[in-house]
Amino acid sequence: GIQVEQSPPDLILQEGANSTLRCNFSDSVNNLQWFHQNPWGQLINLFYIPSGTKQNGRLSATTVATERYSLLYISSSQTTDSGVYFCAVREGFQKLVFGTGTRLLVSP
């Protein structure tokens, strides 16, 4: 099956800093999503981005499907950005395969 690796596994930032999270996948995909899991465990949809670039406020994402990676950019980080960030790709018709996650802590 598809392998999805994220880096870095852990990241500590000062408030206001910028960061780039990476998602590598082992096979071609037609669906990629980024999620933020808050401290209460809820998964928040950030981007649905099979290819190309999207921006939403301080966050943006780029997927280069031909090279099998996606990047999530967080600018001017805030303490509320803390949590775990997951990318997930669809394998076959239905199954979402989640990456290993990046745990982000933004300190004031």
Add this chain to the structure above:
Amino acid sequence: SAVISQKPSRDICQRGTSLTIQCQVDSQVTMMFWYRQQPGQSLTLIATANQGSEATYESGFVIDKFPISRPNLTFSTLTVSNMSPEDSSIYLCSVRSFPNTEAFFGQGTRLTVV
């Protein structure tokens, strides 16, 4: 996007008992899924809930342990049976309306087995 209500949000259960988790969607959806997230880990698909027929389970998950129902296009339940402390996890319901659109998740059920 669909609004997904998952109940209960958390529970503490005795080993050997069973817990049923409900997932209600505010609109008809094509696909419903159940995921498990063990402490400190990523999410793993348990099964696809099929309307009107038996669920499709992933490798390592069996119907006797995780029976699933989906009586219609807006509702599904997952039961965690004969629980042990190893079942302590977050369980999440997910939905998708069409084959190539994004998936959405309920708020999750945080289960602790003592």
